[in-house]
Amino acid sequence: MEPTIKDIAKKCGVAVSTVSRAINNHPDINPKTKAEIMNTIKEMNYVPNNSARNLKRIESKTIAILVKGHINHLFDSIIHEIEKEINTTKYTFFLQHVEDYEDEAVIALQLIKEKRLRGIIFLGGFYEKNKTRLKQIHIPFVLCTIAARESLEDCVYSYFAIDDYHESYKVTDYLCKLGHKKIAILAATKDDCSIGALRLQGYKKALEDNNIEVDEGLISYMETTIPTYSMENGYSAMKRLFERKADFTAVYCISDMQVIGACKAIFRRGKKIPDDYSVAGFDGLIDTYYYEPSITTIKQPVREIGKASINALIEMIKTKKSVPGKVYDGELLVRESTRAINE
Amino acid sequence: MEPTIKDIAKKCGVAVSTVSRAINNHPDINPKTKAEIMNTIKEMNYVPNNSARNLKRIESKTIAILVKGHINHLFDSIIHEIEKEINTTKYTFFLQHVEDYEDEAVIALQLIKEKRLRGIIFLGGFYEKNKTRLKQIHIPFVLCTIAARESLEDCVYSYFAIDDYHESYKVTDYLCKLGHKKIAILAATKDDCSIGALRLQGYKKALEDNNIEVDEGLISYMETTIPTYSMENGYSAMKRLFERKADFTAVYCISDMQVIGACKAIFRRGKKIPDDYSVAGFDGLIDTYYYEPSITTIKQPVREIGKASINALIEMIKTKKSVPGKVYDGELLVRESTRAINE
DNA sequence: TTGTAAGCGTTATCAA
DNA sequence: TTGATAACGCTTACAA
Numbered sequence: 001m002e003p004t005i006k007d008i009a010k011k012c013g014v015a016v017s018t019v020s021r022a023i024n025n026h027p028d029i030n031p032k033t034k035a036e037i038m039n040t041i042k043e044m045n046y047v048p049n050n051s052a053r054n055l056k057r058i059e060s061k062t063i064a065i066l067v068k069g070h071i072n073h074l075f076d077s078i079i080h081e082i083e084k085e086i087n088t089t090k091y092t093f094f095l096q097h098v099e100d101y102e103d104e105a106v107i108a109l110q111l112i113k114e115k116r117l118r119g120i121i122f123l124g125g126f127y128e129k130n131k132t133r134l135k136q137i138h139i140p141f142v143l144c145t146i147a148a149r150e151s152l153e154d155c156v157y158s159y160f161a162i163d164d165y166h167e168s169y170k171v172t173d174y175l176c177k178l179g180h181k182k183i184a185i186l187a188a189t190k191d192d193c194s195i196g197a198l199r200l201q202g203y204k205k206a207l208e209d210n211n212i213e214v215d216e217g218l219i220s221y222m223e224t225t226i227p228t229y230s231m232e233n234g235y236s237a238m239k240r241l242f243e244r245k246a247d248f249t250a251v252y253c254i255s256d257m258q259v260i261g262a263c264k265a266i267f268r269r270g271k272k273i274p275d276d277y278s279v280a281g282f283d284g285l286i287d288t289y290y291y292e293p294s295i296t297t298i299k300q301p302v303r304e305i306g307k308a309s310i311n312a313l314i315e316m317i318k319t320k321k322s323v324p325g326k327v328y329d330g331e332l333l334v335r336e337s338t339r340a341i342n343e
Numbered sequence: 344m345e346p347t348i349k350d351i352a353k354k355c356g357v358a359v360s361t362v363s364r365a366i367n368n369h370p371d372i373n374p375k376t377k378a379e380i381m382n383t384i385k386e387m388n389y390v391p392n393n394s395a396r397n398l399k400r401i402e403s404k405t406i407a408i409l410v411k412g413h414i415n416h417l418f419d420s421i422i423h424e425i426e427k428e429i430n431t432t433k434y435t436f437f438l439q440h441v442e443d444y445e446d447e448a449v450i451a452l453q454l455i456k457e458k459r460l461r462g463i464i465f466l467g468g469f470y471e472k473n474k475t476r477l478k479q480i481h482i483p484f485v486l487c488t489i490a491a492r493e494s495l496e497d498c499v500y501s502y503f504a505i506d507d508y509h510e511s512y513k514v515t516d517y518l519c520k521l522g523h524k525k526i527a528i529l530a531a532t533k534d535d536c537s538i539g540a541l542r543l544q545g546y547k548k549a550l551e552d553n554n555i556e557v558d559e560g561l562i563s564y565m566e567t568t569i570p571t572y573s574m575e576n577g578y579s580a581m582k583r584l585f586e587r588k589a590d591f592t593a594v595y596c597i598s599d600m601q602v603i604g605a606c607k608a609i610f611r612r613g614k615k616i617p618d619d620y621s622v623a624g625f626d627g628l629i630d631t632y633y634y635e636p637s638i639t640t641i642k643q644p645v646r647e648i649g650k651a652s653i654n655a656l657i658e659m660i661k662t663k664k665s666v667p668g669k670v671y672d673g674e675l676l677v678r679e680s681t682r683a684i685n686e
Numbered sequence: 687t688t689g690t691a692a693g694c695g696t697t698a699t700c701a702a
Numbered sequence: 703t704t705g706a707t708a709a710c711g712c713t714t715a716c717a718a
Contacts, residue, residue, distance in 0.1 A: 002456065004711055015689045020713060030687060045479050050457035051397040052711035055694045095440055113345065113695095114393035136388050231633045264633045290574045290607045292635055347695055358705040363697060373703060395695035398710045456711095 003044045011040050023048060060116045063093040063313065066104050068125030072229075073256075073285045074300060075123050078144065081306025082121065089314060091118070098125065105133030112139055119313045122146060126194075140316035143325075144309045145300075158312040159325035160305045164195045167298045167330040168202025171252055171280050174296075174332055176210035179341040180250040180278060183207065184218040186237040186258050189228065196222075199254040199282065218248055222258075234261025242269060249341055250278040256285040259295055263337070274339040284333060293336035301328045346387045354383050366391060403459040406436040406656065409447050411468030415572075416599075416628045417643060418466050421487065424649025425464065432657060434461065441468065448476030455482060462656045465489060469537075483659035487652045488643075490670060501655040502668035503648045507538045510641045510673040511545025514595055514623050517639075517675055519553035522684040523593040523621060526550065527561040529580040529601050532571065539565075542597040542625065560589055565601075577604025585612055592684055593621040599628040602638055606680070617682040627676060636679035644671045 009016045014033065021029045022037040040046075054060070065082060067075055079095065086093050096111065098104045104125050111117055120141040126134075135152055143159035175183050185203050188196020204214050220237040222228055234253055238261065241251075251266075253259035259281030266277055273279050273293055281288055284299025305328060312323040352359040357376065364372045365380040383389075397403070408425060410418055422438065429436050439454065441447045447468050454460055463484040469477075478495055486502035518526050528546050531539020547557050563580040565571055577596055581604065584594075594609075596602035602624030609620055616622050616636055624631050627642025648671060655666040 005713095006711080016712080017690080017714075018688060021688085024713080028687060033687080045452075047452045047456050049398070049711050050453060051394040052694090053713075054394040055392070055398055055696085055711080056713045057694090058713090097438055109388075109390050110393060113390055231629060235633070260630075260633050264635060267635045286574060287603075287630070290578070290603050292607060292610045348697095349695080359695090360697080360699095360706080361704060364704085367697080371703060376703080392695050395710090396697075398695080398712085399697040400710090401698085 003046045005046075005048065008037065008041055008044065008046050011044065012037050054115060057116060060118065061091045062115050062117055063091050063119045063121065063310075064108070064111050064115065064117050065093055065095050065121045065123060066098050066108060066111075066125075067095060067123045068098050068104055069100050069228075072124070073287065074145070074283050074302065077302040078123060078306040078309075081303050082310045085307055085310045091314065103133065105137065108137055108141070109133070112137070118317050121309050121313060140313055140320070142309045142313050142316075144305060156316050156320055156322050158309075158316065158323040160308045160312070160328065161325075162300050162305075162328050162330045164198035165202040165205075168199035168254065168282065169206045170202075170330065170332055171282065171296075171298050172203045172206035173210065174334075175250045175252060175278065175280060175338065176206060176212065178250070178278065178338060181212055182215070182218065182248040183212070183250045183252060184220065184241055184246060184248040186234055186241075186251065186253040186262055187219055187221050188254060189224050190221045192222075196254060203252060203254075217244065217246055220246075229255045229257050231257050231261035231264075234258030235265045236261070238262040238265035248277070250280070250338070252280045252282075254282050256281040256283040256288050256295070256297055259297070260287060260291060263291065263295070273337050278338040278341070280338055284331070288333075288335070296335045296338040297333050298330040299333050300330055304328060346389045348389075348391065351380065351384055351387065351389050354387065355380050397458055400459060403461065404434045405458050405460055406434050406462045406464065406653075407451070407454050407458070407460050408436055408438050408464045408466060409441050409451060409454075409468075410438060410466045411441050411447055412443050412571075415467070416630065417488075417626050417645065420645040421466060421649040421652075424646050425653045428650055428653045434657065446476065448480065451480055451484070452476070455480070462660050464652050464656060483656055483663070485652045485656050485659075486668075487648060499659050499663055499665050501652075501659065501666040503651045503655070503671065504668075505643055505648075505671050505673045507541035508545040508548075511542035511597065511625065512549045513545075513673065513675055514625065514639075514641050515546045515549035516553065517677070518593045518595060518621065518623060518681065519549060519555065521593070521621065521681060524555055525558075525561065525591040526555070526593045526595060527563065527584055527589060527591040529563050529565070529577055529584075529594065529596040529605055531565050531597060532567050533564045535565075539597060546595060546597075560587065561591055563589075572598045572600050574600050574604035574607075577601030578608045579604070581605040581608035591620070593623070593681070595623045595625075597625050599624040599626040599631050599638070599640055602640070603630060603634060606634065606638070616680050621681040621684070623681055627674070631676075631678070639678045639681040640676050641673040642676050643673055647671060 005016050005019050009019045019037055022034045098107055104122055108120050117139060119139055121144050123144045126146045135154060140156040145161050187200045207214050220241045222233045223236055226233040226236055251262055253262050263273060263279055266273055271277060281295050281297040284297050288295035288297050315323050348359050348362050352362045362380055365377045441450055447465055451463050460482060462482055464487050466487045469489045478497060483499040488504050489502060490504040530543045550557050563584045565576045566579055569576040569579055594605055596605050606616060606622055609616055614620060622638060624638050624640040627640050631638035631640050658666050
C-alpha cells in the first residue's frame with residue numbers, strides 16, 4: 001500500500017499537520033523536525049495525493065491552456081511564448097488537449113473544479129456556438145486565436161487574434177496586384193463556419209475588389225475524410241483541381257500545412273513554382289521558410305498574441321475585470337513562391 | 344458558489360447517495376428519480392468534482408500517456424494509433440506532456456496517486472538514468488520508442504522500439520553502397536547519451552565496415568542553444584559544415600526535422616539535391632515525403648509500435664505480468680534525395 | 687513549535 | 703429502491 005501522510009507522521013512520531021507543514025514549506029516548523037520528516041518522506045517514497053490536496057485547498061496558482069485539435073505548429077509557437085512569460089510569474093500552468101469532437105467549455109468547467117484553476121487560455125476552437133457554456137465560466141479566460149465577435153456580458157475575459165477575413169483579403173489582393181487573374185483557392189471543408197469560412201470570404205472579396213469574378217471551379221474544398229489542415233489534404237485538394245482541368249496561374253491555400261501538400265502536387269505534375277504557378281499560404285509557419293522554394297505566406301504575430309494572452313489573463317485574475325481584446329495585423333511574407341505575371 | 348452534490352440532493356429532496364447513483368449510472372435506482380436528478384443537475388450546471396471522485400474511488404479505468412519533450416510528429420503518429428486502439432477498449436486515457444527538464448518518473452508517480460491510474464505509456468525520454476524511480480512504479484507500464492537495455496526486476500513492464508544503432512547503420516551503409524566515400528553526419532548534441540549517441544555509433548560502425556575512416560571534421564553536432572531535433576538546428580549544423588569547408592558528397596541527418604533544415608542550407612548555397620549532395624534523414628515523417636525532392640529516410644513502424652504498446656499494457660493490467668518487449672525493424676525509404684556516385 | 691479535529695465533495699457500505 | 707454515514711488523504715483553524 002502507498003504511504004500516506006499518516007504513515008509519515010507515525011514513523012516520525014509527529015502529527016499529520018506537522019508533516020503537512022513540512023511539505024508545504026510553512027514557516028512555523030522546527031527546521032530539525034522538518035529535515036527529519038523530509039528524510040523519511042524520501043525514504044518511504046511518499047508522494048502527496050494531489051486529489052486530496054486539490055479538494056481541500058482553497059485556491060491554487062494554476063492556469064490551464066486548452067488546445068483544440070491536434071498537433072499544430074502555430075499553436076506550438078504560441079504556447080512556447082506563453083510558457084516563457086508564465087515562468088516569470090508565480091503562476092504555474094498545464095496544457096490540456098481537447099479533441100475536435102469534445103466541447104472545450106465543458107472540459108474547462110470540469111478542470112476549474114478539479115484543479116481550482118485561476119484562469120484559462122483557450123487556443124483555437126470555439127467560433128460562436130458554445131456561448132451558453134462559456135458564460136458559465138466564472139474565472140477569467142482568454143480566447144487566443146479566436147476573434148470573439150459577440151460579447152459575453154457576465155464573463156471576465158479577453159481575446160487576441162488576427163482578422164482572418166482581412167488577412168486573407170491581403171494575400172489574395174497581393175496575388176491580384178501581381179497580375180494574376182485566375183487564382184485558385186484551397187479552402188476549408190465546405191461546411192466550415194469558422195476561420196475557414198472567414199478566409200474564404202476574404203479571398204472572394206479581394207477578387208471582387210480587383211474586378212475578378214469568383215469562379216466556383218477554382219475553389220477546392222478540404223476533404224472531410226482526411227485530417228483537416230494537413231499536407232495530405234492540401235495535396236489532395238490540389239490534385240482534384242488539376243483533375244478537373246481548372247485553369248489558373250496562382251493558388252492560395254488557407255493554411256501553411258495545406259500549401260506544402262499543394263506544392264508537392266504541383267511538382268508531381270512536372271510544373272514549377274513560381275514559374276508555372278504562384279503559390280501562397282497562411283499562418284507563417286517555419287516550415288514554409290524551409291521549403292524549396294520558400295513559400296509566400298501571412299505571418300501571424302505569435303509572440304505578440306502569446307504574450308498578450310497570458311499578460312491579460314494575469315491582469316484579469318488580479319482585477320477581476322475584463323481586459324479589452326485586440327485584433328492583430330498579420331504580416332505578408334513575400335518569398336520565392338510567388339511572382340508577377342504578364343499576359 | 345458552485346453547486347455540490349449536496350445542493351442537488353437537497354433540491355431534489357433525496358440523499359446524496361441517490362444523486363451519486365444517478366451520475367454514476369448505477370442500476371439500483373428508480374428511473375424516474377434518476378431522470379429528475381439529471382434534470383436539476385443540468386439546471387444548476389452541476390459538475391462533479393473530480394478530485395473528490397478520484398480521492399474516493401478505488402479504481403479507475405484510466406491510462407496515461409506521458410510524452411517527453413515538445414511537439415513531435417513522430418510521437419503524434421504513435422499517439423494516434425494508441426488512441427484508435429484504446430477506443431476499442433473500456434479504458435480511457437489522457438495525454439500529459441513532460442518538459443525536457445522534468446523527470447517523467449516523478450510525474451508518473453504523482454499521476455498514479457492522483458488519478459488512480461491503471462497503466463502508463465512513456466513516449467520518449469528516459470535512457471538508463473532514472474532506473475531507481477522507475478522501479479517505484481508498481482503499475483504496468485510500457486516504454487515506447489525507448490529500448491530498455493537493462494531489465495527492471497520488480498516492475499510489470501514492456502518496451503517497443505526500433506534499434507537506433509542498427510537502423511542508423513542501415514542508412515549509412517546504404518549511402519556507402521551508393522558509392523559515397525565522404526559522408527557527413529548531422530548528429531545530436533555532443534554530450535548526448537541517448538538515441539542521438541546510438542545513431543552516431545551506428546553511422547561510425549557502418550563507415551568502418553565499409554573501410555571508410557571516420558572523419559571528425561564531417562560530424563556536425565547540434566547546437567545546444569537551438570531547439571534540439573529542429574529544422575533550425577539542421578540548417579545551422581549544415582551551414583557550419585559548409586563554413587569549415589568540409590568535403591563530402593552525402594549527408595545523413597539523424598532526424599527528419601534536421602534533414603529539412605539541412606536541405607535548405609544546401610539550396611541556399613546554390614547546390615542541388617541529389618546532384619551535388621545526397622541527403623538522408625531518419626524517422627520517416629510525412630514531411631520528408633512532401634519535401635521537394637522527397638527525402639530518403641528510415642521509417643519507424645509507428646503503427647506497429649503504437650498498437651503493440653497499448654495492447655501489451657492492457658494485457659499486463661489483466662495478468663499483472665510483464666510482457667516481452669520487442670525491437671522493430673525500420674524501413675529504408677529510398678526516395679529522390681539520394682543517388683549513386685561514380686568517381 | 688506542535689497537536690487536535692473539522693471538513694473539502696465524493697463514493698461505498700450497510701441498514702432500512 | 704433509498705438513506706445515513708464512514709471513509710478517501712489532505713489542509714487549516716484553533717488550541718495547547
